Amino acid sequence: MEYGLLIYIITVVFFAGLGIWFARQKRWSVEQFISSKNSLKVGASIATIFASGMGAWLLFGPAETLLTSGIVALSGYALASALSLWIFMWLGVKIRALMPKGHTLTEYVLHRFGKWMYLFVLIVTILFMGLGMTAELTGISLAGQVVFDIPLGVSAVIIGVGVLFYVMLGGFKASVFTDKVQTWFILPLFAILAVGLMYVGGNVLTGAPLRAPELFNIGNGWALGITLIIAIVSAELFNQSWWQRVFAAKNKSVMKKAYGWAGLLVLPVVFIAGLFGLWALGSPAAQQPSAALFWILLAMPQWLLILGMILAVALVMSSIDTALNAMISVFTVDFARMKPRWKSEKLLNAGKIVVLILAIIGITIATQGFSVLYLFLLADLVTVAIVFPVFYGLFQAKLDGHTALIASIIGLLGGFVFFPDPNYATSLLGSLINPSIPGNLLYSFLAALIIPALLCIWLAKGRSFDFKRLKKKVKAIN
Helix, strand or coil: CHHHHHHHHHHHHHHHHHHHHHHCCCCCCHHHHHCCCCCECHHHHHHHHHHHHCCHHHHCHHHHHHHHHCHHHHHHHHHHHHHHHHCHHHHHHHHHHHCCCCCCHHHHHHHHHCHHHHHHHHHHHHHHHHHHHHHHHHHHHHHHHHHHCCCHHHHHHHHHHHHHHHHHHHHHHHHHHHHHHHHHHHHHHHHHHHHHHHHHHCCCCCCHHHHCHHHHCCCCCHHHHHHHHHHHHHHHCCCHHHHHHHHHECCHHHHHHHHHHHHHHHHHHHHHHHHHHHHHCCCHHHHCHHHHHHHHHHCCCHHHHHHHHHHHHHHHHHHHHHHHHHHHHHHHHHHHHHCCCCCHHHHHHHHHHHHHHHHHHHHHHHCCCCCCHHHHHHHHHHHHHHHHHHHHCCCCCCCCHHHHHHHHHHHHHHHHHHCECCCCCCECCHHHHCCCCCCCHHHHHHHHHHHHHHHHHHHCCCCCCCCHHHHHHCCCCC
């Protein structure tokens, strides 16, 4: 345990130290702290988008998807991860044009649809990002326990506190700086891990189709692949981290290039990460697919194990600092609207305090080692239900806030009819209505997506919204 704990501490101190050093170089305004609007060039934008999106899930989810559902489902996972970035090339341009002084998606929702739809979207946004942070800490804590026998609480506290230090000091600027550094670590370490597994563990790519032909049957895994595309793309559209980077890009052209190239980078990385699961075939590691890579690393030379764990910690830090910054920006912007007489420093401190409380809650939950997958799926379902109404409102001026909210709620209820219960035995609401209704994630997400879409298209007959109001209402924070 001792040397494993030392690896964690050294890695955290290195990245946190860089973030703190950078943060202390200059005192930034609130605008710079939460968004750094129109400042990032293409290279910096690509690096921060890539590093922010690559969390510990990369070493858990894709391999588990391959081992449980096959190559088609893994391809859906990789495509969904890329599409969730590429879609900002289109929607990001639209939002920037309507709100050139904007900071968050919730600003658009408030002024476009009113306070009730805004509250609904705000809760979903914070829930999604908070669960993401907790899941990252839980994943790296479980990995540390498997590989180094480090107690769950110790791992979560070391990494969580390390990230909090530089986030609270440097905000978005420090996050972008550490993202750039972490990208130069993540890509080489990932490549070394892939080549190392191939060299030390043997080439399983040619033999795997013979050992587990069902995983390579193109008739399998379509349902999960489609489900992942719907869930991931919908959920990431409510990830404030990406909207920060939409507004932070120097101009629209830079933003489009950054999200385009970042998506191209993410696509093969996620797919290759899934192929790591092939080394678990025929071993006990295949019985625990979510942690398969870490069980495999235990059987590898120590140098490869150490590099893999350094990669895992770097991935977690790059995603957690992004989530914390994103939540600070959301609350700071909201406080500026609710308390217009507060000075900028007070607004920022209020946002920091709320996020600090959320971070402490997340770290505490992560120390328990709970599975957050089911809660994640619930959060995904809600984002699927609101995704069409929220973004259809960018193009259909006659869609009003009440219609958008009602359509979202009805779609959510429709999704719950098929959403599986915690035991995945039957549907959540189906068990109360009719126990014979099976739980099915694809049917659940399709219902949550299609029902609101049809209702919005059918009922969008209100007074036309003047989109020029967004430019007037959304202002910079002084």
